[in-house]
Amino acid sequence: MSEPAERLAVACPACSPDLETVHEVLSPGTTATVRCTECGHTHKTTIEEERxxxxxxxxxxxxxxxxxxxxxxxxxxxxxxxxxxxxxxxxxxxxxxxxxxxxxxxxxxxxxxxxxxxxxxxxVDNVNVPVTLNPRDGRHDATRSLKLLLPGDQEFVVGETETFGEEEFTVKSIRLREDAREYDHSQLDHRGDGALAKDIKRVYGDDETSDAWSVW
CATH class of the missing domain: 2.40.30 (Elongation Factor Tu (Ef-tu); domain 3)
Structure with missing residues (x-):
């Protein structure tokens, strides 16, 4: 089976001198021979190579x-x-x-x-995501931090509980990186708000890990 002919958009001197139409390339090169798919006219055109x-x-x-x-x-x-x-x-x-x-x-x-x-x-293929966790009793003076190596497209959602090995926490808010331009805010803290790991500067959560604070 023969491969389909290469196509490009150029002006046709016969039927569309001012607007580009789809042409089949009959003979490639800097000066190519092309045929208009609208009217069938064959002509030569200069193809500028992209610098x-x-x-x-x-x-x-x-x-x-x-x-x-x-x-x-x-x-x-x-x-x-x-x-x-x-x-x-x-x-x-x-x-x-x-x-x-x-x-x-x-x-x-x-x-x-x-x-x-x-x-x-x-x-951004694989990124480290810093996580700050508060104990379940709400004591901010007893927070702990961890760092997760994750695929860049791993999603975190405010209000959802995440489990990574022995670590478990509920996401409270997400701080975004400055280069994450597709979000409306730099901090996400409404339930259901989500972001990809590659866009995240830090995750804040409530610690759900079993016995994480038994020493206190």
Whole structure:
């Protein structure tokens, strides 16, 4: 079975000189031969290759950082909070942009890729989520903390009880990271509010772990 012909959108001089229509590529190349799927007219068109740039990426993970490189379309606008995949010596990793450095070491929220000198990012495949727990009797002077290594897409929901090994707690509120841009608030404390582990700065909860406070 033959593979379907490559298609692209270009203006057709016969039926649509001002608007792009779908064309089949008959002969690929910088100057390609194409056929309009609307009227069947065959003609040549110049296909501009997308210009790419290679940039430095600093990846932060578990308090450590390392450097790699990434290629991106030169004119593509990138922004803090966006995620992309980088190929490192260890593995393919999904990272989130936390800052963009342009000329003169300026930091910006967004810019075309060709203007960016360094992408500052953090790994979001697997993340550490700090958790602060209050004892069931409400004594704030007897809180304890733990840190959970979780997949970035693990969800926490206010009001729900979570169990991780011997640890069990009910989520009271969630503080979000500054680069978690899709939320309306930086703190979630209404029942049913939820967030992914990669977006969370800290979880606050009521300790439900059996005998966790028996020493008091």
């Amino acid at each position: 790419e740039v290679e940039r430095t990426v600093i990846v932060s993970q578990d308090g450590e950082s390392f450097k790699t490189r990434v290629s991106a379309p030169a004119e593509e606008v990138v922004a803090v909070g966006e995620e992309f995949i980088v190929d490192t010596e260890e593995a393919l990793m999904t990272v989130r942009i936390t800052s963009l450095q342009i000329a003169n070491e300026q930091r910006v929220e967004s810019a075309p890729a060709e203007e960016v000198e360094t992408f500052w990012t953090r790994a």
